[in-house]
Amino acid sequence: MDRDFTILAIETSCDETAAAIIRGGRTIISNVVASQIDEHRRYGGIVPEVASRQHILTINAVLHDALRPLPGGWNDIHAVAATYGPGLAGALMTGLNVAKAIAWIRELPFIGVNHIEAHIYANWLVTEDQPDAPEPQFPVVALVVSGGHTLLALLEGHGRYRLLGQTRDDAAGEAFDKVARLLGLGFPGGPAIQKAAENAPGGVTLPRAWLRDSYDFSFSGLKTAVLHQIREYRAREAALQPGAGKRSASAAAESPLPPTIVARLARAFQESVVDVLVTKTVEAARAFGATEILLAGGVAANLRLREELRRRAPVPVRVPPIALCTDNAAMIGAAAFYRFEAGKQDGWDLDVQPNLPLQAE
């Protein structure tokens, strides 16, 4: 397909309002992301109603910024794409309907994109420091780890996926966020835990849920293990208080945990998550003869995960720059290009699919 083919892509599946212009599926002409993180932080997590309203308030300005580098403006766009799932229904609706309206008015093809597939396609984008990076060569194994998803997939060609395994409970990012909350660290939890774990003393080992003979993951038991460690620490502290009794035990339960305890648990938690993710990904890469491992999703920003995967992988590991690991519309544009190239496009009746799985069509 024409390497000048230019796609306007929109992403509003969660708490980022994003628009991007992508040329030839790989070149980023613009990539605008308006994060709502400050709106949600006060609630300690994402509030769907707040997200929907914020997308409506922000989308026009984001689109305006994304179009700015195009000399011909709207006339330079050849197709419009948007995420239609998975994600929050109300949030998805804004981006999807804006994209459909633009495509309809401009009489352009419209392409609906699976958000998880798009996270993987962030690995097809080229960046300024490596403008000539070769495309990934199939088969590849992709590890998608974000706030909403954790899965391992085999890609045998564009649009040809095999879901190898996924989380049976919490997503990896969700586990980071929940454990950060238990430790009294801020939201989002991933970066906070990574920071707390830096230079932390060892000495604590938390369990790993291997789920033998399966590429599935489970992180909720690990979260409970952290909670038990915190309770044990509190109980020990309360017992040491002079006149230890009910009053001092409950007072201790409310006080912040000392930084060394937080650091030690943050490190042990992170090591456990990284160990399981890396072990299963490396096994899959070997089993399916992958030429490369592609990392994707917000948790791919985790430095320990990158380091450990690179250390243990039998093949090269590709990781997008951090700004392309977290939610953005550039990855939607990349995924849309290869869908369109394969002859796929969507009608005006395409609706949001909040639980859309990663599936080959």
Ligand code: KG4
């Ligand atoms: O992909 P993403 O931006 O949104 C979803 O589609 O979910 O991922 C956000 C998730 C959050 O759970 C956040 O805590 C996690 O990615 N995250 C990290 C790091 N940076 C972000 N987790 C671990 N280490 C990090 N450095």
Ligand code: ZN
């Ligand atoms: Zn995402």
